[in-house]
Amino acid sequence: MSTAHVGKPIDRIDGRAKVTGAAKYAAEYNEPGLAYGWIVNSAVARGRIAAIDVAEALKVPGVIHVFTHENTPRLAWLDRSYRDQIAPPGSPFRPLYDAEIHFSSQPIALVVADSSEVARYAATLVRVEYAATGHATELDAHLAEGRAPKKRGGIKPPPKARGGPDGALEKAAVKVDVAYRVPAEHHNPMEMFATTVHHEPDGKLVVYDKTQGVQNVHDYLCNIFGFAADDLRVVSKFVGGGFGAGLRPQHQVFLAVLAARELKRSVRVVLTRPQMFSLGYRPATRQRVALGASPEGVLEAVIHEAFQETSRFEDYSEMIVNWTGLLYRCENVRLDHAIVPLDLFTPLDMRAPGAVWGLFALESAMDELAVALKVDPIELRLKNYAEEDGNEDKPFSSKELRECYRRAAERFGWADRNPEPRSMRRGSTLVGRGMASGVWESNQQKAAAKAVLTVDGKLTISSATEDIGTGTYTIMTQVAAEALGLAMADVTFLLGDSTLPQAPVEGGSFTASSVGPAVQAACEAIRADLLGYALKLDGSPLAGAKIDDVEFVDGTIRLRDAPAKAVAITAVLRAGGVEAIEREAAVGPSAKQQRYTRLTHSATFAEVEVDEDFGTIRVTRVVVAVAGARILNPKTARSQVLGGVVWGIGSALHEESVLDHAFGRFMTHNLADYHVPVNADVHAIDVIFVEEHDEIVNPLGVKGLGEIGVVGVAAAIANAVFHATGRRVRKLPIKLDDLL
The missing domain is CATH 3.90.1170.50 (Aldehyde oxidase/xanthine dehydrogenase, a/b hammerhead)
Structure with missing residues (x-):
């Protein structure tokens, strides 16, 4: 029996309940x-x-x-x-x-x-x-009414402009100044x-x-x-x-x-x-990205402006433009964000809110600049690689984006790409290859967990978090089992009940980094209690040991330097006359974290085939490399990134919530009219996790993966479509008539 669980590709422990129908959902309680x-x-x-x-x-x-x-x-x-x-x-x-x-x-x-x-x-x-x-529901008709949003908790407003971006843009030898349009999307779980x-x-x-x-x-x-x-x-x-809905x-x-x-x-x-479709949605945006560069490809000016819709009764805003100020190095940057109140329901956070649309515009513009400069898109990004957060003048807690570019490009075969548009074919179809960078926050929220270890060696741990399909049940069980050296079968994780210890909503890719440390801390408190009881045993083999001198393995406590000196956890509890040990712990972000910018990064490479006669687009393969620090479970982590890539394909080619402005109502309100990717639309997806060590981001050293899989995908596909056809499409989703 091995009790090293973290980092192993363990199957979802809730999987059987879901596929057999034993799992009860909200509408199934009778x-x-x-x-x-x-x-x-x-x-x-x-x-x-x-x-x-x-x-x-x-x-x-x-x-x-x-x-x-x-x-x-x-x-x-x-x-x-x-x-x-x-x-x-x-x-x-x-x-x-x-x-x-x-x-x-x-x-x-x-x-x-x-x-x-x-x-x-x-x-x-x-x-x-x-x-x-x-009523007014048309964003384009009301852009003049755009205004700065009121400050929203958890959402950083765009930083103040630095340098002189407008003047620098005017003087730049090479420039790109373009507008991008993206629609509203609905979550449709x-x-x-x-x-x-x-x-x-x-x-x-x-x-x-x-x-x-x-x-x-x-x-x-x-x-x-x-x-x-x-x-x-x-x-x-x-x-x-859920996806944020x-x-x-x-x-x-x-x-x-x-x-x-x-x-x-x-x-x-x-x-x-x-x-x-009467609920929240990812808001439509209108964006302008202007980039100025030297003939050598050094960014000299960056301007990113965004308008997004909101309701008349709430100021909903997202971080659409902020990523542009920290992903690349530039001394002259202006980032502006405005909201436009309309007669619609309030938008709602939707998987990687702000970043999906903001990075589509930025990474498309970077590709346009690479074409104008006649340089490789990866070379342009490396030349302007940011070693620190230019928005806040902070170092990164960790950043292995360079390695993401290298690993993904090698796996994808980027070196075989002919950079000339319309130069690559496969039979009667045009072949295009594009890439994009991705970035998302790695935040930690305050969370608590309770652990109860009983005399039979069974552990129950609980927190009022959720599992929306991300694998929370499984990874929290792994963390707890490893902390106390127990088999997975001996650990039960409880969630989804408001009476359990406090936890934040499950969103923002911060569940693993918030609840995970609380689970670990509760188990560490039990470890300390167990050692205390073990030291009181007559003739204890652990006499004089401190907590750092022992390890919990295979249901025992043993000396690290002398593994033969061990005592069973159940024996310790029985000898101490203890029926159960119960401990609760709460963990939140540290002051040290605030001195760093904590981010997850990715590099996405996409290949498309475009039928020259009909304009049909097929995404034949995607390779994405993610620097997400410690990976608790490669199987559930890969699943998260796969799902994000599929959604990115949807954003690029399928999804669009269409308003009938005469009635002010979404008319694509079913899955016959609102198109999402199906099996025939999804082909080879290769996920690479780049090794990254981060002791600052949280005590577990993990970064969230729920959002990073989707950011950058739409841009990589759009850039691939340009490479295949020579036609630049600056609005999503890309349709047949955009290419004919």
């Missing part, structure tokens, strides 16, 4: 007498409800109640009561609060019935008259957003919710409805995809809890796929 809610959505994008008539709906046998703004009880009225942990500045949306319509498909009524089918039918009988007013509320006999509620933050939802509901903390429990053991409490959880509390019975509310 009990007798469960009622079902169905949401009625607004048909206009802005205005007021002049009248709402629910009489016909109430006549349908099986209908229990219809909630509207006219009969919903007055709840907490303060904006801050409705704010969740990651809400942007502004006034959060309050379902059924009043007659105001803020966006198309806004929930305006909830029909509750004894079956889902009855509720759905009755919802069609709710009659609504609107006093509609003019497989599992719809759903909430099942169990109403207990004593009035307490257990809320089974699809979320990426059970404690975030718990606090949100308690603030609004006035529940005591112990009267409401939020559970989310399994999540069928579950970071904020969505309106179905509010409506389900409202109905359960008022009707004093259990209620379920599930969104349909079209209703999923």
